Amino acid sequence: xxxYQTIKSLLFKLDPETAHHVAEFFLKNYMLFYxxxxxxxxxxxxxxxRLNQTVDGITYLNPVGLAAGFDKNATMFxxxxxxxxxxxxxxxxxxxxxxxxxxxxLFRFPEHESLQNAMGFNNEGAEKIAKxxxxxxxxxxxxxxxxxxxxxxPPEKAIDDYVTLTDTFKDKGDFFIINISSPxxxxxxDLQNEGFIKELLGKMKPLTDKPIYLKIAPDLDxxxxxxxxxxxxxxxxxxxxxxxxxxxYSLLPNAKDFxxxxxxxxxEKSFAFFDAIAKEFFGKTxxxxxxxxxxxxxxxxxxxAGAQLVEVYSGLIFKGPAMxxxxxxxxxxxxxxxxxxxxxxxxxxxx
Numbered sequence: 058x059x060x061y062q063t064i065k066s067l068l069f070k071l072d073p074e075t076a077h078h079v080a081e082f083f084l085k086n087y088m089l090f091y092x093x094x095x096x097x098x099x100x101x102x103x104x105x106x107r108l109n110q111t112v113d114g115i116t117y118l119n120p121v122g123l124a125a126g127f128d129k130n131a132t133m134f135x136x137x138x139x140x141x142x143x144x145x146x147x148x149x150x151x152x153x154x155x156x157x158x159x160x161x162x163l164f165r166f167p168e169h170e171s172l173q174n175a176m177g178f179n180n181e182g183a184e185k186i187a188k189x190x191x192x193x194x195x196x197x198x199x200x201x202x203x204x205x206x207x208x209x210x211p212p213e214k215a216i217d218d219y220v221t222l223t224d225t226f227k228d229k230g231d232f233f234i235i236n237i238s239s240p241x242x243x244x245x246x247d248l249q250n251e252g253f254i255k256e257l258l259g260k261m262k263p264l265t266d267k268p269i270y271l272k273i274a275p276d277l278d279x280x281x282x283x284x285x286x287x288x289x290x291x292x293x294x295x296x297x298x299x300x301x302x303x304x305x306y307s308l309l310p311n312a313k314d315f316x317x318x319x320x321x322x323x324x325e326k327s328f329a330f331f332d333a334i335a336k337e338f339f340g341k342t343x344x345x346x347x348x349x350x351x352x353x354x355x356x357x358x359x360x361x362a363g364a365q366l367v368e369v370y371s372g373l374i375f376k377g378p379a380m381x382x383x384x385x386x387x388x389x390x391x392x393x394x395x396x397x398x399x400x401x402x403x404x405x406x407x408x
């Protein structure tokens with residue numbers, strides 16, 4: 058098989074979105090490549106009981122998941138265990154289909170192993186996607202449903218979109234992620250307020266017994282973030298995903314002046330933001346960390362800081378399909394090195 062560096066050199070000659078569609082074709086049509094997918098699963102999925110956890114009633118075979126944005130239409134999740142993921146977030150989904158923002162809207166910065174995207178929740182809509190997910194659910198690994206509002210939905214009607222999506226997917230996933238933190242839908246981040254989240258959770262909770270997590274932006278003022286999280290916990294949220302992409306364009310040389318930044322350049326910002334939140338809320342709610350994680354050492358740092366689970370995305374583009382395997386194998390070594398018998402023992406060790 059071709060090494061990933063060779064494949065990457067070819068893919069990187071393509072527009073980033075075109076390259077993504079090439080990967081999607083391979084993962085979507087897994088039956089055409091079944092021997093390859095089967096081989097990749099056996100090679101990349103790390104089976105080690107020390108990495109198993111039960112979080113909010115859900116069993117995870119390893120703590121490394123795929124963040125939302127990669128599988129926007131639920132066309133690939135059935136093949137993603139081949140990349141070693143312990144869980145997968147699909148979406149963001151909206152009630153109605155929408156094309157997303159104008160192209161170009163996805164940009165690579167290889168020298169910084171970072172991405173910038175202004176996709177805008179491009180997806181085929183809840184009705185079509187729900188049928189696709191239902192055909193394969195329940196799935197081999199936990200499946201997260203990331204939900205957002207349509208661009209055309211006015212702020213005063215936003216709750217209706219999230220409620221519709223909760224009802225549509227309540228029997229087609231293992232947990233929900235409320236996305237009110239993407240920078241690519243006008244006005245979406247304005248919904249990161251105490252009143253909205255309390256009202257929203259008040260309407261979502263009666264519809265589902267699945268865990269509900271709130272995904273927040275790293276650009277929030279810390280005091281505001283803590284107030285929001287506190288209100289969400291009071292309203293019954295099961296946990297927090299920190300964090301979404303950043304619109305701090307000073308982090309990335311030659312950044313565009315729109316969209317969200319992810320990858321290595323937001324690693325320290327993401328860690329500092331997560332660490333501050335964990336100091337306040339570790340032990341009070343489930344904490345999931347995402348942003349600039351591409352190595353075992355960084356995943357372990359987040360776990361010791363209080364993350365029960367971590368998510369990756371941008372690093373996969375630059376490091377390739379072996380990345381999750383290397384993170385999980387590295388985690389086992391780091392646990393051994395520090396005398397922990399299980400990953401759960403390391404969660405919050407630095408708190």
